[in-house]
Amino acid sequence: MRYVLIGNSAGGIAAIEAIRECDKKGEITVISDEPRIFVRGKPHINYSRPLISYLLGEKVTLDKMPYRGEDFYKDNRVELILNRKATKLNLKKKEVVLAGDRKLPFDKLLIAAGGMPVIPEIKGLNSGGVFTFTRLADARNIKNYIRTNKVKEAVVVGGGLIGLKATEALMELKIKVVIVELADRVLSATFDKKASSIIENALGRKGCELITNNTVVEIKGKNKRAEGVILKDGKKISASLVIVAVGVRPNIELVKNTPIKTNKGILVDAFLQTNIKDIYAAGDCCEAEDLLLEMKRPIAIWPAAVRQGKIAGFNMAGARKEYPGSFAMNSVELCGIPTISVGETYPEGKGYQVLECFDQKNSVYKKIVLKNNKVVGAIFVSDIERAGIYTGLIKDKVDAASFKEHLLKEDFGLISLPKEYRKHLVAGEVAVI
């Protein structure tokens, strides 16, 4: 059996582990268009993508970037092709064509090609000093640029997760940051107004300026170096570094003009298989089931990519496993304030009940969203202790009618849950998220 995996990150690596659990013999080849990194002469062959902001902000050194150790590929007998792009799929011949024309035949293929940064229409994007922020190379290039150009001021376009993570890193480097966000607040995709306001206040206290309901229309530069940006309303901001972080979208380049069906992402069934037999997809590039919204959509988060990669791997290796679905969730610490958001955090429409406590002065906020007595969403700011219990209730769609009034109590715990459910949980039969 020849397995070919496109993508050497969360999805691809989880698939390797799953395949090897079931099939010790088959040949596995993994392709990535990202290069090897050398740390003191030692090669690193994969890295944790969310860590790039920690690397930029000098909170983590290069040698702490790898997600799996050096021996991972040897131990799992994987042929790894790095720094090489897959450019074409030949479905009839069942082969992947690589840049340089090498062809890789496969029996089972996984596409775990991740996401691509969205590039908005801005004039002067090629001014120099303009970067997106999704790859290790971006972090290193930004770092070099900051050093050679002695950057003191930056503009970050987009106040979502990646934009804020970039902002935080730049502030660590003593760079003054202005965030320009199209929506009326930061983190508008996952937070409600109260949660956003806590983070906005904290950013302000640290000297970061936030401009909302606005966007950058032009970047002005000279000699391969940005000098400033012009906003929709004509306002000018001086900056020698611009980071564009307005979102990521599924990377479906490779399957364009093939019979593989896509919507926003590559469409997969409950076994992570595409509409073409033996071709699977997982992670940020695909659209799999959202357990809460009961529809297919891309959920671009690490845990979902791992889960999908794992299930796809099992199915590719012949162990039939169904994907139970995921839902949006994230844990982000910003300005030293931990936050967790899960599921439907700002519901619109009828039939929802919201429980909350808000202490703006101390930056503490807790919110639980219920629908038909089931928890469907939650936000925790500052006090995130035991948040996973709520995530579990959401995933298991537990009827919370009998313990609703305890949900926000200080001492909420498994003890607040019905004895039956508690016993089921601790007996060890945990379904997985």
Next chain:
Amino acid sequence: MVKRIYIREEYCMGCRLCEVHCLVQHSKTKNIIKAYKGEYPKPIPRIIVEEKGYVSFALQCRHCEDAPCLEACITGAMYRDKKTGAVLCDEDKCIGCWMCIMVCPFGVISRNIEGKKIASKCDLCVGEEVPVCVKNCPNEAIVCEEEK
């Protein structure tokens, strides 16, 4: 051999001895007075005692077979020990992002933020024959058995 800690809430008296022993076991000095009064970062227990009215029980990581924390960990710090099957956190690699806290359905991972930020959880007392909470529970409200 995979060990598992079983909880018998009917026997728990809520005395919290397990918590004390857990904290001391995970201190640098392993001395109760120094552990509580002189260590930095201050050790924290990795077991949680929940109590309400007459009911109480001690709860620690279940070392889940299909562990959500392993999938959610963005750094690869959370890993399964091949020999014992225990789910452990490589504190050197951990960056305190709390993805694991977000997904643990038992709520048994705590933030340890006094020194370097790290996720703190039960490690089944690496190197001990029997975890100290089990060894020191006066009423066998938590017991350790090899997995059936």
